[in-house]
Amino acid sequence: MKHTKTIQPKPLVLPLLALGAALLAGCGGRANTPVYEFTSVSRGTLERTVSATGTLHPVAIVRILPRMSGKVETIYTDFNAPVQRGQVLAVLNTDMLRLRREQQMANVIKARANYELQRLTFQSQQVLASRNLISEFEFLHARTNMEILRADLAAAEASLRSIETEINQHAFITSPIDGIVLERNINEGDTVVDSSSGNSSFMFVLAENLEEMRIESWVGELDIASIREGQDVRFTLESLPGRTFTGSVESRRLMPSIQDNVVSYKVIISVSNHDGSLLPGMTCSVEFIQERSENILVVPNAALRYQPTFLSPDEIDEIIFAAGLRGMGETEKALAVQRRDDARQAAASSGPASTAPQGGVLAGLMMPAGARMTRMPATAAGQQRAQIRGSGGASPPRPLWFIDSSGRPDVILVHTGLSDGWRTEIQPVQGGAEDIEGKRIILRERVRL
Numbered sequence: 002m003k004h005t006k007t008i009q010p011k012p013l014v015l016p017l018l019a020l021g022a023a024l025l026a027g028c029g030g031r032a033n034t035p036v037y038e039f040t041s042v043s044r045g046t047l048e049r050t051v052s053a054t055g056t057l058h059p060v061a062i063v064r065i066l067p068r069m070s071g072k073v074e075t076i077y078t079d080f081n082a083p084v085q086r087g088q089v090l091a092v093l094n095t096d097m098l099r100l101r102r103e104q105q106m107a108n109v110i111k112a113r114a115n116y117e118l119q120r121l122t123f124q125s126q127q128v129l130a131s132r133n134l135i136s137e138f139e140f141l142h143a144r145t146n147m148e149i150l151r152a153d154l155a156a157a158e159a160s161l162r163s164i165e166t167e168i169n170q171h172a173f174i175t176s177p178i179d180g181i182v183l184e185r186n187i188n189e190g191d192t193v194v195d196s197s198s199g200n201s202s203f204m205f206v207l208a209e210n211l212e213e214m215r216i217e218s219w220v221g222e223l224d225i226a227s228i229r230e231g232q233d234v235r236f237t238l239e240s241l242p243g244r245t246f247t248g249s250v251e252s253r254r255l256m257p258s259i260q261d262n263v264v265s266y267k268v269i270i271s272v273s274n275h276d277g278s279l280l281p282g283m284t285c286s287v288e289f290i291q292e293r294s295e296n297i298l299v300v301p302n303a304a305l306r307y308q309p310t311f312l313s314p315d316e317i318d319e320i321i322f323a324a325g326l327r328g329m330g331e332t333e334k335a336l337a338v339q340r341r342d343d344a345r346q347a348a349a350s351s352g353p354a355s356t357a358p359q360g361g362v363l364a365g366l367m368m369p370a371g372a373r374m375t376r377m378p379a380t381a382a383g384q385q386r387a388q389i390r391g392s393g394g395a396s397p398p399r400p401l402w403f404i405d406s407s408g409r410p411d412v413i414l415v416h417t418g419l420s421d422g423w424r425t426e427i428q429p430v431q432g433g434a435e436d437i438e439g440k441r442i443i444l445r446e447r448v449r450l
Contacts, residue, residue, distance in 0.1 A: 035311060035446040042440045045299045047419045047426055049292040051227055055218030057283045059208035063178055066196035066203050069093065069171040073191045080185055084176040090205055091174040091187065098168045105161045112157040116150040123147040180207045214279055215251065216270040218287050219258065225266045227291045228253055234270050236285040241278060248272035292419055299424045304444050305399050309410055321400050324412045398430050402443040413437060
């Protein structure tokens with residue numbers, strides 16, 4: 002006959018079973034606990050920029066028109082060739098001009114002979130008039146004819162000099178500047194027309210100096226106030242990927258351009274092109290550096306926007322307020338609590354409470370007249386921002402969330418400064434007493450399913 006023996010568990014087993022049950026319950030209870038993504042407070046450089054597009058141009062462009070009509074006989078330069086001031090670029094045929102010069106020289110000889118003859122006649126008439134042998138009219142008539150023939154001689158000599166100028170100067174197309182040939186619009190044998198004619202066209206296009214160039218950029222009316230002469234500029238070109246070039250603002254043009262009701266202004270940017278990689282006509286993306294701060298504490302903007310989803314607004318308020326009280330004396334704490342309560346009462350009496358989690362809490366931490374608020378680092382950019390904000394100094398405090406040593410969420414209150422749209426400059430509210438460089442802060446959270 003078989004006997005069944007009942008074995009009672011030992012007292013030590015019960016606590017172990019209870020602990021196992023508790024662990025299972027705990028695992029089930031953590032099913033919806035958040036999983037954090039962290040980032041660190043780091044040092045870096047931030048810039049605020051204004052973006053635009055522009056086109057590269059030489060500093061000066063000279064278009065050479067012919068000063069006389071004629072056939073192109075010889076060309077001495079070509080595209081991209083360097084030229085010097087006074088250098089002959091092309092020569093026009095002067096055969097017809099030389100024939101005209103010979104003809105005009107004959108006209109000058111004839112006009113001079115007529116004048117000399119009339120001058121002798123006038124001298125003879127003058128002697129006769131002194132003896133009253135001729136009338137006054139005859140004397141004046143002789144003198145007038147002499148003056149007319151003198152003018153004819155001067156006109157003939159001027160025409161001869163004009164023809165000689167065309168032969169010796171205008172037929173030679175010379176460079177008025179030191180530069181480079183951008184364009185040549187003539188070939189040997191072409192006929193060109195004098196620049197005084199409406200049918201004339203330019204023969205050469207010269208650039209003064211391609212080692213120094215400029216960008217013509219258009220900036221909208223909302224951003225033009227932040228552009229100033231001497232401002233640093235950074236630009237890139239699609240044709241030269243991976244390279245970044247720099248320049249500076251030379252001038253702002255006051256004449257606006259209005260297209261589709263959009264107002265923009267031309268900005269001229271000076272750039273250096275010593276290596277010759279920049280070519281006229283290239284399109285570039287331009288960034289005007291409006292403000293720059295170096296070696297500053299920065300965090301991603303997402304960290305400043307984060308707030309715990311598993312805490313109620315009141316719990317968030319209390320954590321933020323407790324963080325703001327750190328380092329305060331008892332009197333300061335009492336004043337801060339009083340201001341917070343007053344702000345909450347005022348908000349409650351004026352209408353529905355604000356949806357912001359720290360609704361009246363940060364107002365309680367704002368001390369009077371800079372008693373606790375601190376300024377950003379004393380850089381030129383920081384001083385400029387402080388002047389813009391006014392006598393209040395730094396910006397209102399913003400919370401950065403982190404996990405403390407006990408595993409609970411906590412905050413650091415910081416002032417914010419310059420932002421580039423992705424990262425933002427920060428400074429602890431306590432005036433830098435707390436070293437937060439390298440501190441792990443919460444970037445965002447996601448719910449564990």
